[in-house]
Amino acid sequence: MxxxxxxxxxxxxxxxxxxxxxxxxxxxxxxxxxxxxxFYAAWxxxxxxxxxxxxxxxxxxxxRIYETDRQSRRRALxxxxxxxxxGMLGYFKYGGFLLENxxxxxxxxxxxxxxxxxxxxxxxxxxxxxxxxxxxxxxVYLRRAKPADSLLDFALxxxxxxxxVAGPIVRPTQLIPQFQAPVRAxxxxxxxxxxxxxxxxxxxxxxxxxxxxxxVDAVFGADKAVPFTDAWLGTLAFxxxxxxxxxxxxxxxxxxxxCLGFSLPDNFRFPYAAIGFSDFWRRWHISLSTWLRDYxxxxxxxxxxxxxxxQVNLMVTMLLGGLWHGAAWTFVIWxxxxxxxxxxxxxxxxxYGGAAIAKSFGFKLGLGLLTYFLVNLTWVFFRAQDxxxxxxxxxxxxxxxxxxAELVLGSHLAIRVVAVTIGILVVHWFMRNxxxxxxxxxxxxxxxxLAWAGMLFAIVITQGSGNAFIYFQF
Amino acid sequence: MPSSTSSSxxxxxxxxxxxVRDADPVIHRPIPDVRWPATAIVAVVLFAVALTGWEAxxxxxxxxxxxxxxxxxxxxxxxxxxxPEPGAxxxxxxxxTLFDIDLDVWEELTGVHxxxxxxxxxxxxxxxxxIAEDEDFRGLLVVGVTPPLTLMPGIGAxxxxxxxxxxxxxxxxxxxxLSYPLExxxxxxxxxxxxxxxLDRQAWWPEREGAPYQEPEVRKIENMRRDRQADMWNKVxxxxxxxxxxxxxxxxxxxxxxxxxxxxVARAAFEELLANIARDVEAIRARGGEVVFIRxxxxxxxxxxxxxxxxxxxxxxxxxxAADAVGVHFEDYPELSDVKTPEWSHISSRDKERWTRSLVGxxxxxxxxxxxxxxxMGT
Numbered sequence: 001m002x003x004x005x006x007x008x009x010x011x012x013x014x015x016x017x018x019x020x021x022x023x024x025x026x027x028x029x030x031x032x033x034x035x036x037x038x039f040y041a042a043w044x045x046x047x048x049x050x051x052x053x054x055x056x057x058x059x060x061x062x063x064r065i066y067e068t069d070r071q072s073r074r075r076a077l078x079x080x081x082x083x084x085x086x087g088m089l090g091y092f093k094y095g096g097f098l099l100e101n102x103x104x105x106x107x108x109x110x111x112x113x114x115x116x117x118x119x120x121x122x123x124x125x126x127x128x129x130x131x132x133x134x135x136x137x138x139x140v141y142l143r144r145a146k147p148a149d150s151l152l153d154f155a156l157x158x159x160x161x162x163x164x165v166a167g168p169i170v171r172p173t174q175l176i177p178q179f180q181a182p183v184r185a186x187x188x189x190x191x192x193x194x195x196x197x198x199x200x201x202x203x204x205x206x207x208x209x210x211x212x213x214x215x216v217d218a219v220f221g222a223d224k225a226v227p228f229t230d231a232w233l234g235t236l237a238f239x240x241x242x243x244x245x246x247x248x249x250x251x252x253x254x255x256x257x258x259c260l261g262f263s264l265p266d267n268f269r270f271p272y273a274a275i276g277f278s279d280f281w282r283r284w285h286i287s288l289s290t291w292l293r294d295y296x297x298x299x300x301x302x303x304x305x306x307x308x309x310x311q312v313n314l315m316v317t318m319l320l321g322g323l324w325h326g327a328a329w330t331f332v333i334w335x336x337x338x339x340x341x342x343x344x345x346x347x348x349x350x351x352y353g354g355a356a357i358a359k360s361f362g363f364k365l366g367l368g369l370l371t372y373f374l375v376n377l378t379w380v381f382f383r384a385q386d387x388x389x390x391x392x393x394x395x396x397x398x399x400x401x402x403x404x405a406e407l408v409l410g411s412h413l414a415i416r417v418v419a420v421t422i423g424i425l426v427v428h429w430f431m432r433n434x435x436x437x438x439x440x441x442x443x444x445x446x447x448x449x450l451a452w453a454g455m456l457f458a459i460v461i462t463q464g465s466g467n468a469f470i471y472f473q474f
Numbered sequence: 475m476p477s478s479t480s481s482s483x484x485x486x487x488x489x490x491x492x493x494v495r496d497a498d499p500v501i502h503r504p505i506p507d508v509r510w511p512a513t514a515i516v517a518v519v520l521f522a523v524a525l526t527g528w529e530a531x532x533x534x535x536x537x538x539x540x541x542x543x544x545x546x547x548x549x550x551x552x553x554x555x556x557x558p559e560p561g562a563x564x565x566x567x568x569x570x571t572l573f574d575i576d577l578d579v580w581e582e583l584t585g586v587h588x589x590x591x592x593x594x595x596x597x598x599x600x601x602x603x604x605i606a607e608d609e610d611f612r613g614l615l616v617v618g619v620t621p622p623l624t625l626m627p628g629i630g631a632x633x634x635x636x637x638x639x640x641x642x643x644x645x646x647x648x649x650x651x652l653s654y655p656l657e658x659x660x661x662x663x664x665x666x667x668x669x670x671x672x673l674d675r676q677a678w679w680p681e682r683e684g685a686p687y688q689e690p691e692v693r694k695i696e697n698m699r700r701d702r703q704a705d706m707w708n709k710v711x712x713x714x715x716x717x718x719x720x721x722x723x724x725x726x727x728x729x730x731x732x733x734x735x736x737x738x739v740a741r742a743a744f745e746e747l748l749a750n751i752a753r754d755v756e757a758i759r760a761r762g763g764e765v766v767f768i769r770x771x772x773x774x775x776x777x778x779x780x781x782x783x784x785x786x787x788x789x790x791x792x793x794x795x796a797a798d799a800v801g802v803h804f805e806d807y808p809e810l811s812d813v814k815t816p817e818w819s820h821i822s823s824r825d826k827e828r829w830t831r832s833l834v835g836x837x838x839x840x841x842x843x844x845x846x847x848x849x850x851m852g853t
Contacts (some may be wrong), residue, residue, distance in 0.1 A: 002645070039642065135833065139497055187510065194514075411680050435504075443508075446516055448513050461528055463664075463668045464652045
């Protein structure tokens, strides 16, 4: 069920009404759990079985891990959780990719082998909820947290519909305690939650789908080489689209949870105002970057084993982070580029970080623009369907495009991309060191009401065609 | 619980060291301290005023509430064929079949309310194949032929409708049901009045030198009912300026069609098309169903274009020959030709009743000549 659908409007109204009805807390939690299964089943009912499997395995594993001090048994139990969760992910998401690459590898040594058809539907959000349940078992294994006391609370943590299919990837210690005592949103929480939902849907429906998607589709779907200007316009459009789509989802998810009285963490903090790549990853998909940090980078040794090992750990983390997004080498390249950027930044920071010029405003602004430029180059690999398109667009963006390449965007799309991109950058730089809540608190209430009405009106008259959020495919 | 991670890397991979961290604590989101009730009231009131104005504007432009012809509506209609007994009549084709047939008149004359599955800008042959592969269908299938579209590879503009029928999720099904009350209530809830569609068609956009040719968007030309009966919008018939927009759109689209493939490639593709038609018609007949073909009228520039690009003897006649089926071409019957087509391609809403009566009569006669008796035609 998409947030930007009429089905969700009715679904959420029912959930909200039940949550505010005079019922015992346990009944309300059962309602939320059933609602979450309905929310997920609305895509494909049989896939609810995967949720149950993931829930039951990690519930059982974490309790057994907690009860024993024998390291070998703890490790074996953790292995069960990893095997089930990563096995599910591997089967549904990477099975076809692995077979294709195996066939390609065989052909390089002269063995002709055709991979069998792998026409399997990817369960929506599987990358998100498997990481979330893995975090639970890992936290218990790492002795960072106790297992949940109640299966109901744990099942709700795994399944909680606002963030089930595209995050934020919430840690058990952030959410499970919130289910333990009765909560109901205050009037102000409810209204602010509705405001955040409106903002999130505005980003998704109006900016991502309405304003930017046509230019992205035209450039990345072009069947011939595109020139410098249109390659950049298409990439800038995707840069804005992917942010507005995913941050829009996260904002709406946070708002929905808040309407029910629950707090979810931020997932984005105006990333296009990042100064450097460490800063970028503190602002972009925060719940994934911190997950990778805590459960992959640090267990690999983090930065505790010398410079070279740190660089390797960074690269491995980012390559796997890239692969998490999709079963394609283009995503691996995307992750690899980010790993490379982070490594170079770390090197330069160690050598020149203390220089006086590094603290000047002009330097920071230049570094911010350089970061944005380099991030855009990575988006080409993220969005392109194949390497041919990615190389062609990257070449065009760097001035090595084909001679005589024809424009693909009309003036209306080109102007729209420029206007929206400038708007996004201005907002991100203005908000760089601010929180949305602070800005709203300082804005006259009638102006907030006016902006809210404007966004609602724009959402409705855009008449979104119900496109799925981009991150659902991951 | 003690931490065993000894983390010195907060903030993401590669970030500079800070102290050891424990499990992430519960977050309490701050709520901006503003006058929320007043803010919400202002938002709701302004939203309501703006939306009312938007609706009033489009109504002043003669837009009226109409069903949206969405993929979900098509899928719902398609599901009406999912019954394993004879008695169903379905229409497939492109917009001419969609606009020209009056389902009420058809029912009056045959006793069967047909299932309208024609899709604008689309080639019906993949739909024919889909129905031929559906073991449940044993009724009468009326296939509308619009030569330029029938020769297209794939379905064309509305390919997602068939995919929706096969893969519709429970959420999409419910969304379509919830959409119907809005579609029949609001004139602005229409593909032609979407914000970015309206913005894109404005004349204020400057020329971009070297920009590609932009095919004009097809404007609204019909109002649709819940059963997918579509009637030509009276603005197309009565407003000369709007009528010119529509006809110039047809002209622009046809003048910018991609160049035809080489002769041998085109011939091979057409041979394959004929073989597929023969196979599909045979499959339906083998289950007890029947297929007939119709060629609805066109006029003026559009008709002349069709004569040049897809002459009857090279497209229509071979199709009917391959199908070995009843085929009714409007040129063969004065009563089917003597209708008004205000924008060259679809019958005026005022003439469709008469045209449908004539068509049903002719089909009954032609089917009787071939000894075909069908319950769907009341024979």
